Amino acid sequence: MRPTLRQMEYVVTVHQLGSFGLAAEMLHVSQPSLSNQIAAVETDLGVRLFERGRSGAQATARGLEFVTRARRILSEVAALRATMLSDLPFGGRLRLGVLPSIGPYLLPQAMKALHDDQPDLRVIVREENTLSLDEGVRNGRFDAIISTPEDHPNTFQYPLFxxxxxxxxxxxxxxxxxxxxxxxxxxxxxxxxxxxxxxxxxxxxxxxxxxxxxxxxxxxxxxxxxxxxxxxxxxxxxxxxxxxxxxxxxxxxxxxxxxxxxxxxxRTISLMLPKDRSATLSRELAAILRGAAGGLGLQVVPLSP
The missing domain is CATH 3.40.190.10 (Periplasmic binding protein-like II)
Structure with a gap:
């Protein structure tokens, strides 16, 4: 079925780097091969994904939509593979997004407790604003986010404090x-x-x-x-x-x-995950975050049965 996962990876990488040459170098393929594959996608779909010029490659409006959806698909495939190959929650790697006004104060204690509970789980934390967190949890860049629940509809939510x-x-x-x-x-x-x-x-x-x-x-x-x-x-x-x-x-x-x-x-702060992605650790992670919040003197929202 086309576009293939490899072709999606080509398109996403060109968009990230803004250059066919740099993308080919990063992916260890020749530039003509990469260009031909992206041209095949454009022909197959009947759309133009990139405008090419002296300053590099700029995604078109349809190209940006392709990149957004392709990132989500590639992330799901990577998560599927990681889950199948690992017995750890989140496939052994939790990508966590958090508001900058929350992360430095809540996470140090919470991450220590999480490490004690899951010592082999690798946690990658990024601090971003509300809009970026929402984009990240929707396109698969984050496995979970800590933010204000009103701004992230259609997610599975655990109110924290x-x-x-x-x-x-x-x-x-x-x-x-x-x-x-x-x-x-x-x-x-x-x-x-x-x-x-x-x-x-x-x-x-x-x-x-x-x-x-x-x-x-x-x-x-x-x-x-x-x-x-x-x-x-x-x-x-x-x-x-x-x-x-x-x-x-x-x-x-x-x-x-x-x-x-x-x-x-x-403001209410919640832990949120995509609705279509369940994780055995999510409830335990919410409990750990609630415990850290309670230790900081915040009003904790009780965990529902």
């Missing part, structure tokens, strides 16, 4: 001496958050609407550290997740951090 939000303000800000901040305190204030590729930004927009605040339209943070720095300049009130605030923010002298006490000022 609820994480409250905090605020960060400059030391001379009128709210700096408060023990906590409430909705009326935010009225008329400018809120600072991450870019819209993160669920946190959408939560902050909701909080702004509920409190009469506004979200800064001239600054979107690329990291929680950058939000802290902007808050320190007096540009607005930074909104931070609990793990970062308690593990990092409270130690920063350039800002004051305190809990945000208002409805909706939290």
């Amino acid at each position: 609820v994480e409250p939000l905090w605020v960060a303000v400059a030391p001379n800000h009128p709210l700096a001496d408060r023990g906590r901040v409430t909705a009326p305190d935010l009225a008329g204030q400018r809120l600072l958050t991450l870019d819209t590729g993160h669920r946190l930004a959408r939560i902050v927009y909701g909080l702004a609407g509920a409190s009469g605040a506004m979200v800064s339209d001239d600054y979107e943070g690329t990291s929680l550290d950058s939000i802290v720095l902007m808050a320190a300049t007096g540009a607005g009130i930074g909104i931070l997740p609990d793990l970062f605030a308690r593990r990092q923010g409270v130690h920063r002298t350039e800002v004051r951090v305190m809990p945000l006490a208002m409805p909706g000022a939290d």
Whole structure:
């Protein structure tokens, strides 16, 4: 059946490297052979997959769709082979995606417990934003992700914990001496958050609407550290997740951090897997992550029967 798995691999590699020559070198085939195979796919499907030019090979719109689907197929085949050849969960290799605001604080303890339980399981962790995590779990780049469940429909979900939000303000800000901040305190204030590729930004927009605040339209943070720095300049009130605030923010002298006490000022974090991929370790992994979250003082969501 065409396209063959090998032809799919050729197309995906050319897209990754942006060059027929580099792809042929990586795959240990001649460039004419690789080009002929991709041309055969294009002829067979009646579509053009790449635009070729001096700057290299650029995937067309149909080419990008081919690459996305081919990656998923190749990943499933690799997972099938690994599973058949190994008795370990996830075929012996767990590719785990996680939000950058969660990974550094939750995973060290959790991965130690997982290693104690499955010492031969290799875990590969990547930190990415919400949109990239969703793309990765759908195209097979990740076996599982830790993220906000609203952003990943049609996945198998294990709720882990609820994480409250905090605020960060400059030391001379009128709210700096408060023990906590409430909705009326935010009225008329400018809120600072991450870019819209993160669920946190959408939560902050909701909080702004509920409190009469506004979200800064001239600054979107690329990291929680950058939000802290902007808050320190007096540009607005930074909104931070609990793990970062308690593990990092409270130690920063350039800002004051305190809990945000208002409805909706939290986010749920879940472990998610593709619905069509089951794993014997998933429930155990969720239990380990819940245990790590509980040890950090977070409100753990009970594991359903």
